[in-house]
Amino acid sequence: PMYFLLGNLSLLEIFYVSVTVPRLLSNLLLGEKVISLEGCIAQLYFFLSLASSECFLLAAMAYDRYLAICHPLCYPDLMDHRACTVLSLGSWLSGFLASFPSILMLSRLQFCSDNTIQHFFCDLPPLLKLSCTDTSTIETLDFVAALSVLVPSLLVTVTSYICIFSTVARIPSVVGKHKAFYTC
Numbered sequence: 001p002m003y004f005l006l007g008n009l010s011l012l013e014i015f016y017v018s019v020t021v022p023r024l025l026s027n028l029l030l031g032e033k034v035i036s037l038e039g040c041i042a043q044l045y046f047f048l049s050l051a052s053s054e055c056f057l058l059a060a061m062a063y064d065r066y067l068a069i070c071h072p073l074c075y076p077d078l079m080d081h082r083a084c085t086v087l088s089l090g091s092w093l094s095g096f097l098a099s100f101p102s103i104l105m106l107s108r109l110q111f112c113s114d115n116t117i118q119h120f121f122c123d124l125p126p127l128l129k130l131s132c133t134d135t136s137t138i139e140t141l142d143f144v145a146a147l148s149v150l151v152p153s154l155l156v157t158v159t160s161y162i163c164i165f166s167t168v169a170r171i172p173s174v175v176g177k178h179k180a181f182y183t184c
Contacts, residue, residue, distance in 0.1 A: 001079040040122035045103040053095025059153035060087040066160035
C-alpha cells in the first residue's frame, strides 16, 4: 500500500513541476516576464489543485503508517488495494474540488488593464492587483479553502504520528522500537 501511495505522490510531483517549471524557464530564458490572464488562471488552478491533493495524499500516507504500526494484525485487511485506491482517488478529487470555487470566482473578476501579468510565476496576489472590482470575497474564499485543506490534513497527520510515537514508546525492546521506526 505504501508503494502505491508513494507512486501517486511521485506522479503528483511530476505534474506539479510540469505546471510551473516550463513557463518559468521560458520566461527566464527569453527574458520575458509576461503570462496571459487565461494562462495564469489555468496555471493557478492546476498549481492549487495539485498542492491541495498533495496535502491530502500526505495525510493518507500518515494514516497508512498509523495502521501499519498501531494495528499491524488488521493492517492487511484494512489497507487492501481497494482502500488504497479510495484514499488515493479521494486525495486527488478533494484537491481538485477544493480549489475550484476560488478559481471560478477569480475567472469572473473584471480586470482593468491589459490581460498580461508582469510576473515570472502566476500567483494570486499579482493577479488580484489587476482587478478593478472588489476582491475581498475571493480573498476570504481562498483563505477558507486553504483552511479546509490544511486543517484536516494536518490533524490527520499529527494525530497519526502522535499515535505512532506513543505505540512505539510502549514497545519494551530496542529492536522492536527500531523495527517500528524502520517501517515509517
